[in-house]
Amino acid sequence: xxxxxxxxxxxxxxxxxxxxxxxxALDASGVQWIINPWDELALTRAMELKENSAGAIEMVVVATxxxxxxxxxxxxxxxxxxxxxxxxxxxxxxxxxxxSQLAPVAGGYxxxxxxxxxxxxxxxxxxxxxxxxxxxxSISSVSGLQLEGGQITINxxxxxxxxxxxxxxxxxxxxxKGIAKEPRIPAMRGIxxxxxxxxxxxxxxxVDVLTSFESFSLPPAKAACKKVPEDxxxxxxxxxxxxxxxx
Amino acid sequence: MSVLVxxxxxxxKFKKISFELASYAVALAEQMKVPAVALSLGxxxxxxxxxxxxxxxxxxxxxxxxxxxxxxxxxxxxxxxxAAEKAGANVxxxxxxxxxxxxxxxxxxxxKAGLVTAIHGLPLSLQPFTxxxxxxxxxxxxxxxxxxxxxxxxxxxxxxxxQENIVTTIINHFDAGLSNTDFATKIEQTNKVTxxxxxxxxxxxxxxxxxxxxxxxxxxxxxxxxxxxxxTACSxxxxxxxxxxxxxHVGQTGKMIAPNLYFAFGISGAIQHLGGVxxxxxxxxxxxxxxxxxxxxxxxGIVGDVFKVIPQFIEAxxxxxx
Numbered sequence: 085x086x087x088x089x090x091x092x093x094x095x096x097x098x099x100x101x102x103x104x105x106x107x108x109a110l111d112a113s114g115v116q117w118i119i120n121p122w123d124e125l126a127l128t129r130a131m132e133l134k135e136n137s138a139g140a141i142e143m144v145v146v147a148t149x150x151x152x153x154x155x156x157x158x159x160x161x162x163x164x165x166x167x168x169x170x171x172x173x174x175x176x177x178x179x180x181x182x183x184s185q186l187a188p189v190a191g192g193y194x195x196x197x198x199x200x201x202x203x204x205x206x207x208x209x210x211x212x213x214x215x216x217x218x219x220x221x222s223i224s225s226v227s228g229l230q231l232e233g234g235q236i237t238i239n240x241x242x243x244x245x246x247x248x249x250x251x252x253x254x255x256x257x258x259x260x261k262g263i264a265k266e267p268r269i270p271a272m273r274g275i276x277x278x279x280x281x282x283x284x285x286x287x288x289x290x291v292d293v294l295t296s297f298e299s300f301s302l303p304p305a306k307a308a309c310k311k312v313p314e315d316x317x318x319x320x321x322x323x324x325x326x327x328x329x330x331x
Numbered sequence: 332m333s334v335l336v337x338x339x340x341x342x343x344k345f346k347k348i349s350f351e352l353a354s355y356a357v358a359l360a361e362q363m364k365v366p367a368v369a370l371s372l373g374x375x376x377x378x379x380x381x382x383x384x385x386x387x388x389x390x391x392x393x394x395x396x397x398x399x400x401x402x403x404x405x406x407x408x409x410x411x412x413x414a415a416e417k418a419g420a421n422v423x424x425x426x427x428x429x430x431x432x433x434x435x436x437x438x439x440x441x442x443k444a445g446l447v448t449a450i451h452g453l454p455l456s457l458q459p460f461t462x463x464x465x466x467x468x469x470x471x472x473x474x475x476x477x478x479x480x481x482x483x484x485x486x487x488x489x490x491x492x493x494q495e496n497i498v499t500t501i502i503n504h505f506d507a508g509l510s511n512t513d514f515a516t517k518i519e520q521t522n523k524v525t526x527x528x529x530x531x532x533x534x535x536x537x538x539x540x541x542x543x544x545x546x547x548x549x550x551x552x553x554x555x556x557x558x559x560x561x562x563t564a565c566s567x568x569x570x571x572x573x574x575x576x577x578x579x580h581v582g583q584t585g586k587m588i589a590p591n592l593y594f595a596f597g598i599s600g601a602i603q604h605l606g607g608v609x610x611x612x613x614x615x616x617x618x619x620x621x622x623x624x625x626x627x628x629x630x631x632g633i634v635g636d637v638f639k640v641i642p643q644f645i646e647a648x649x650x651x652x653x
Contacts, residue, residue: 097468121583204467212434243531250517293478295475295476295477296478307630311631311634313633313635317617320647325651328592
């Protein structure tokens with residue numbers, strides 16, 4: 085059995101976002117890049133599944149679409165425990181473009197993990213698009229996944245509760261929080277081993293984008309917070325009713 | 332040409348966002364000068380279907396196949412695609428809900444449509460088709476151009492509001508022609524949240540952070556939430572510690588919410604938390620640390636002890652309600 089985990093390379097979640105002077109792209113100066121948080125949880129769960137599979141899962145592969153600078157993120161994924169990394173050498177554009185680049189390398193896996201969205205452009209698109217391109221089933225908002233034989237038991241969040249469902253392979257699992265408790269931190273041994281693991285670079289295919297960002301803007305600054313003393317907390321509720329008109 | 336809006340239901344009742352989505356569809360259809368058509372999948376009776384007519388929907392396609400209850404991503408995407416072809420839709424509107432996020436990407440591939448998720452507001456322009464969406468987890472807004480002729484759009488909850496507009500509605504029975512083999516998701520168990528306001532539906536959200544000091548202290552917060560008809564939420568450390576379930580975690584890696592009113596009790600307001608709540612219309616913060624970053628995002632604030640403030644809030648809400 086083989087697992088593929090899709091990896092996004094995104095600015096650290098504490099990054100103060102700024103754009104270039106034309107407001108057409110992120111100003112990446114000083115940005116620290118990380119594995120997209122949901123992808124990191126997915127990889128953590130994939131490693132747990134492999135370790136508990138008594139050899140049934142032979143391989144966990146990670147794949148990303150990005151230029152050479154994303155290799156640091158892929159090396160981190162290898163240090164966490166992935167056996168092999170694939171990088172498709174192009175700038176990720178829209179979700180359709182990324183999913184189309186991944187489709188030729190994503191065949192033949194029993195289970196594919198994708199994060200529910202990326203914390204940069206919040207597209208929430210690639211996992212579902214790739215499943216459709218591959219013609220396999222997908223399940224989204226996955227917050228738990230167990231493997232037994234060829235059967236996959238999944239916990240997913242639905243609007244109004246949660247469900248336990250059964251699915252079969254091949255499957256695209258689009259995961260959110262809960263899929264793993266904490267993201268795994270690479271150990272020194274893992275970091276050493278990652279250096280000698282294969283990182284395959286594949287040229288991009290030609291695909292036209294369907295959408296593009298024309299420009300970006302920062303939200304307007306908020307007015308100063310109106311403070312009320314602790315012992316007059318009740319007046320705040322009246323302000324919400326009479327002034328803000330939200331009660 | 333038309334605008335097709337997929338209206339989600341649960342237990343035979345439309346979800347709140349379906350009415351907001353219907354209102355948006357009607358406004359967009361007017362802007363585009365085409366009709367708006369609603370699609371309903373699953374067992375929804377006529378009385379319920381007709382409620383869409385309160386929000387300006389004049390035409391409904393209803394496929395009452397019971398199998399949709401399994402929320403199978405592939406099957407629903409397929410049914411919406413078939414309906415879109417039938418309705419000659421060039422814009423398909425979906426809620427940015429758990430189900431909407433699951434099906435919209437699949438649908439966009441089927442229809443060769445450009446996908447934009449979590450949009451807010453009507454298009455700035457139809458030619459080229461230009462919409463706004465939040466990016467970098469609400470830290471910025473992006474202007475997106477759709478180059479494809481067809482568009483699949485998911486609408487951010489609570490970003491448009493539902494607008495009453497009573498019209499006569501015609502219900503057309505529709506059969507997407509799906510067979511049992513199209514439904515691959517086998518439901519073992521469903522745990523419905525009962526007696527609580529859903530976070531995604533809540534107009535008011537009451538949220539607690541590490542400043543609540545422990546799960547045993549949540550009772551006053553819950554009492555306030557109940558009085559206000561509010562949903563309850565928490566910050567990441569609280570769900571990581573297991574004080575509250577993960578489903579309550581709001582913030583960058585949890586849920587992103589946009590209620591009318593958000594109360595943050597004992598939440599310092601890390602940038603990741605603010606990303607998930609900054610679309611709230613009004614934010615109230617209570618924190619003992621005057622330097623807490625939550626006060627920069629808040630509209631109203633109290634520097635003080637949450638355990639002294641919450642009982643006063645409860646008292647005031649009771650006064651208002653009586």
